[in-house]
Amino acid sequence: MKMRAKVIGYIPLDRGSPTKTRLSHLLDITRAKNDSERLKRLNAAAQAFNHHDKAKHDHDVKAGAISILCNLLRSCAPFFIVKSKEVNGLCKILLQLYRCNEDRAKVSFCLDGSTLIIYLLEVIEINYRLGKKGNTKCMTMAQNLVDKLISLACVPLVLIKRHEELMSSLVSNINGATGRIVMFQSMKCVAMMSEHTQNKQVLLTFPGLMKSIEVGSRHMYEAVREESARIMCNLAWDARNKAQLAHRSKLEWAEMVFLTLVEPNASVAAKQYAMKTLSYMASEVNHKVMIINYDNGRIVKELIRLISDMSSFDKEVTITATDLVGRLICRATASQLVRNNPGFLVILASLGCGRNDVAVSAARVLKKLSTFIRHSDVGCHSDLLQALVTMSYGSLTEVLKWTVKAFAEQAASPRDRLSMIAHRGLLPALTLLAEDENDSVRGYALLVLNALAADVALAKGVNVDLVLERLVSKNARRTRIQPRCYSPTSIIQFDFDFETVDCSS
Numbered sequence: 148m149k150m151r152a153k154v155i156g157y158i159p160l161d162r163g164s165p166t167k168t169r170l171s172h173l174l175d176i177t178r179a180k181n182d183s184e185r186l187k188r189l190n191a192a193a194q195a196f197n198h199h200d201k202a203k204h205d206h207d208v209k210a211g212a213i214s215i216l217c218n219l220l221r222s223c224a225p226f227f228i229v230k231s232k233e234v235n236g237l238c239k240i241l242l243q244l245y246r247c248n249e250d251r252a253k254v255s256f257c258l259d260g261s262t263l264i265i266y267l268l269e270v271i272e273i274n275y276r277l278g279k280k281g282n283t284k285c286m287t288m289a290q291n292l293v294d295k296l297i298s299l300a301c302v303p304l305v306l307i308k309r310h311e312e313l314m315s316s317l318v319s320n321i322n323g324a325t326g327r328i329v330m331f332q333s334m335k336c337v338a339m340m341s342e343h344t345q346n347k348q349v350l351l352t353f354p355g356l357m358k359s360i361e362v363g364s365r366h367m368y369e370a371v372r373e374e375s376a377r378i379m380c381n382l383a384w385d386a387r388n389k390a391q392l393a394h395r396s397k398l399e400w401a402e403m404v405f406l407t408l409v410e411p412n413a414s415v416a417a418k419q420y421a422m423k424t425l426s427y428m429a430s431e432v433n434h435k436v437m438i439i440n441y442d443n444g445r446i447v448k449e450l451i452r453l454i455s456d457m458s459s460f461d462k463e464v465t466i467t468a469t470d471l472v473g474r475l476i477c478r479a480t481a482s483q484l485v486r487n488n489p490g491f492l493v494i495l496a497s498l499g500c501g502r503n504d505v506a507v508s509a510a511r512v513l514k515k516l517s518t519f520i521r522h523s524d525v526g527c528h529s530d531l532l533q534a535l536v537t538m539s540y541g542s543l544t545e546v547l548k549w550t551v552k553a554f555a556e557q558a559a560s561p562r563d564r565l566s567m568i569a570h571r572g573l574l575p576a577l578t579l580l581a582e583d584e585n586d587s588v589r590g591y592a593l594l595v596l597n598a599l600a601a602d603v604a605l606a607k608g609v610n611v612d613l614v615l616e617r618l619v620s621k622n623a624r625r626t627r628i629q630p631r632c633y634s635p636t637s638i639i640q641f642d643f644d645f646e647t648v649d650c651s652s
Contacts, residue, residue, distance in 0.1 A: 169195045173215045189236035196243040204247035217259040227270045231282035238288040256299040257306045261313035275326040300339040321359035327368045334374035341381035364403040376420035383427040408449045429474050439480045455494045473512040481519035485527045492534040499538035510549035517553035522562045532570045539576040551591035558595045
């Protein structure tokens, strides 16, 4: 017989149901008996996680909220169309949870990112293929979540759980018959992972990835081609990858770069990535020679076309292309580059007479050419001197600084000084530079004039000061009649009939 004690004065308290934690809402979803109840609990969980308190999101992610949702998403496969509303709700909650701190989000990506990306890309592809019959809202939510996950993918591959499965899936998506959205998202994910220094060599040797990059470089969708150029640029940055790329039997990277440069509809970013790839690869002399000689100089010809065609792209592309050609110049390539592209020096001289940053880049390239091209380079040296004469009438002080430095490089060799003395218009141009307001320009010009005058004085058997005096006085008479001009056209029309100094009179 059970006995109940009677407590005098006891008043029962109605405590109510205990308050649910945010994580308990996710556990309730797993206990749902049918689809309608599961959707109802998904909506309740979405309301519970819909806040912007990062500390709470950090706590929930650390407690395993994303892992629970990842398992729920896995349970929906392969019935993503039938359960599209449920998938949409899961994506919504995941996006809310990823409002946490970036470090916590990256840790979560390493644990569950591979699984989420693989299944979400499958959701996007199925709905994309169905067109109007697909769930557009679910596909958009999945795209937004994939974009968020990709932004967290710049982590070492070895830390990502199931990273080999993820890479195999991405490569399969790129090489397979997927739609343009999944193709783009897969390329973008690989590009983000290739940003990390520890991943560059691993990705280059991953089976099928180079083929995927080549497929992406020929894709009809511009965004895919841009991501392909970005991946190639990131891989070429690594020193060990450069050697592997340069010694491949088929130079796929060079062909991909050329296709990007020659593509008329390519974005500015894609062309910048392609030129950065060339810049990274041009770190060694043999690589520079290889780029110059690739397919009879097609890459260099395309770069020169970009330099001369300023109407098609913005100024940054022209500057990058000009600097890249300058990076390709060395003792082994300088004369060959000028000889195979006869109009290149004229283009540089014309750009050097401008009033923008392109003019400075052109002057730097011309100075570098002056370092390696000598009188023995028949067909190049006289054209180089004429380009320097033209650029000496530029309007920017920075351009004039590089021009007089180029003159100084040429004046270092006795045989080159003879060619300079005999070149029409060079001495008057130097005397004008010797009167420039800038101390650096004036100092270099006087240094070169003294070197040339010393050779003339030695040949004529007269004093150097007399040669300089005659040179300056004769040029002063000309400048009073013909004022200084800056355009390439006016330079051509300038009366340069002063070839040598007559010291006998």
